[in-house]
Amino acid sequence: MRATTVAALGATLLLALLAACKPASPPAAPAAFDPLAAARAAAGRFDNREAPVVAACYTRTDGAANPCWVCHTAANGHNRADDADLQVRYAFSAAAQTNHWTNLFVDRRAAIATIGNDEILAWVRADNYTPLREQLATRRDYLGWRPDLDLRAGFDEQGFARDDSRWRAFRYMPFPGTFWASNGSADDVFIRLPAAFYSDADGRYSVERYRVNLAILEAALAVPDTVPDAQLVRRVEPLSEDVAGFDLDGDGRVGGTVDTIRGLPVRYATVAPIAVRRWLYPQGTEFLHSVRYLDPDAPDFIAARLKELRYSVKRGDYTPDALANVYAEERQAKAVGALPHFAGRAETGLLNEHGWQLQAFIEDAAGRLRLQTDEEHYFCMGCHSNLGVTVDQSFSFPRKRPGAEGWGYQTLAGLRPVAQAGQREPEILAYFRRAHGGDEFRANAEVLARWFPGGRLDEAAVRGADLRALTLPSRERALALDKAYRVLVGEQRFTAGRDAPLQPPAQVHRRLDNDETGLAERDRVFRDGRLWLDWGDAR
Structure with missing residues (x-):
């Protein structure tokens, strides 16, 4: 029995004895939900020191199916991880050779069958974000990020x-x-820049200045490294060059409204100069990412109920040269077999070597959002620390749709x-062709039936389909996936x-004794995976 359990039992007995000595009193009101309790109870506890190695990394490739290429790829931009060799070999530490993600091997079909469709629809349509926001709003004993976005109020047409x-x-x-909904979850992402990026010379909020600076950031992050700074072209929402104070579209004049940025600006449109660094966010940039259940009757299946709420803020301000040193140190640590370690704790967030602080919430057994434990936070760090494909440790913003239509609440429309x-x-066709399915384990039976009839990829059908047909599940599958996660x-x-x-x-390993994937022998290693997209004329 754990020492913590013994201590807890002792404390319970002591309280019971004290209570027995006191006069009877009216029954106490039910204790308010404490979203911090689970994280505090598990502080410092780790059952899996390699939690950053995610479940997908244990895929069984059979020497042919390669879903790994979308994450592990050649060096690009300022990302020097250059981890395409992880397609060739698993390269796990001794601690990671055993697959700790044992939930994969639990058969929940009987439990899923006990949940009715009406029951699960009521579940996914309930709001579990607002209670978390209300609980943390006035907590004086909490130093972490407090949810400060009113999701009920929503967003305007410009986002x-x-x-x-x-x-x-x-x-x-x-x-x-x-992250395709057909594999279980829908999501949305929000960005916020520090006050300097939306304040005028008098310190007042300027939405036009904010638009300009967000557009400059978009041009700096979303254009691939195959394009030099001077040749950069990015279609953006209509902007005021008068507000910017400098030429954005490269026509040699300053003034009027433009919808294209040509050439990377050297600075942001801020009162105090802030340099633009390509493929790097400015210090203080924040992201909020909600992972949600599926509602087959909601637009793009995005349900009201959150599975997780993930927050990140860029604390450090590293130059490209400093980042190169960070990557070199990480390679050395991996070479000597060092286990992952991150500064911080659940209640304040964990800090990675690249200057990003992450904090996240997940459901408790009753579906209320609670702060993740230290170990649960380590899981999040796996994809946001030293992964080859990321752009400054981020995924979504470099994949933003160009122009004004790229602003607004997430939709596939x-x-x-x-x-x-x-x-x-097309990226989806490449994924199907290389992964031999629609997910890392080739377990999405609906994708296999739709797009791999008779076990062969129907390339013509994939090319002729829209994004919703390719990435959204059927109603039946969506409800089944919701039920499985509810269990x-x-x-x-x-x-x-x-x-x-x-x-x-x-198609998943329980343990790895041979670290070779077999992909190299069959020429199935791809070093061309990129987060950036070729939007064609829409750039």
């Missing part, structure tokens, strides 16, 4: 939060595989399948994984 919190919603291409930068075929929430074993497959996938 600005109606609550004046300065959060802005943007529309982006979902990352291949895990109007999005068409496009190629990754430097590739010729997982009740179990509260997230340290054993967050995947809730409809049945245990066959």
Whole structure:
């Protein structure tokens, strides 16, 4: 028995004895939900020191199926991870050779069958964000990030939060595989820049200045490294050059409204000069990412109920040279077999070596959002620390849709399948062709039936389909996936994984004794994976 359990039992007995000595009193009101309790109870506890190695990394490739290329790729931009070799070998530490994500192997079909459709629809349509926001708003014993976005108030047509919190919603291409709704979750992402980026010389809020600076950031982050700074072209929402104070569209004049940025500006339109660094966010940039259940009757299946709420803020301000040193140090640490370690703790957020601080919330058994534990936070760090494909450790913003239509609450409407930068075929087609399925474990039976009839990819059908047909599940599958995750929430074993497959996938390793994937022998290693997209004329 754990020492913490013994201590807890002792404290319970002591309280019971004290209570017995006191006069009887009226029954106490039910204790208010404490979203910090689970994280505090598990502080410093780790069952899996390699929690940053996510479940997808244990895929069984059979020497042919390669879903790994979308994350592990050659060096690009300022990302010097250059981890394409992880397609060749798993390269796990001794601690990671055993697959700790045992939730993958639990058969929940009987439990799923006990949940009715009406029951799960009521569940996914309930708001579990507002109670978290209310609980943390006045907590004096909490030093972490407090949810300050009013999701009920929503966003205007340009994506600005109606609550004046300065959060802005943007529309982006979902990352291949895990983040397609057909694999279980929908999501949205919001960005916020520090006050310097939306304040005028008198310190007043200027939405036009904010638009200009967000557009400059978009040009700096979303154009691939194959394009030199001087040749950069990015279509943006209509901007005022008078507000910017400098030439944005490269016509040699300053003034009027423009909808294109040509050439990377050297500075942001701020009162005090702030330099633009390509593929790097300015210090103080914030992201808010909600991972949601599926509602087949909601636009793009985005349900009201959150599975997770993820927040990140850029604390450090590193130069490209400093970042190169960070990557070199990380490679050295991996070479000597050092286990992952991040500064911070659940209640304040964890800080990675690249200057990003992350904090996240997940459901408790009753579906209320609670602060993740230290170990649960380590899981988040796996994709946001030293992964080869990210752009300054981020995924969504570099994949933002160009122009004014790229601002607003997330929707797949109007999005068409496009190629990754430097590739010729649509990203989804490339993923299907290389991964041999629609997810890392080739376990999405609906995708296999739709797009791989008879076990062969129907390339013509994929090319002729829109994004919703390619990435959204059927109503039946959406409800089944919701039920599976609801069962997982009740179990509260997230340290054993967050995947809730409809049945245990066959193409996954329980343990790895041979670290070779077999992909190199069959010429199935791809070093061209990029987060950036080729939007064609829409650039």
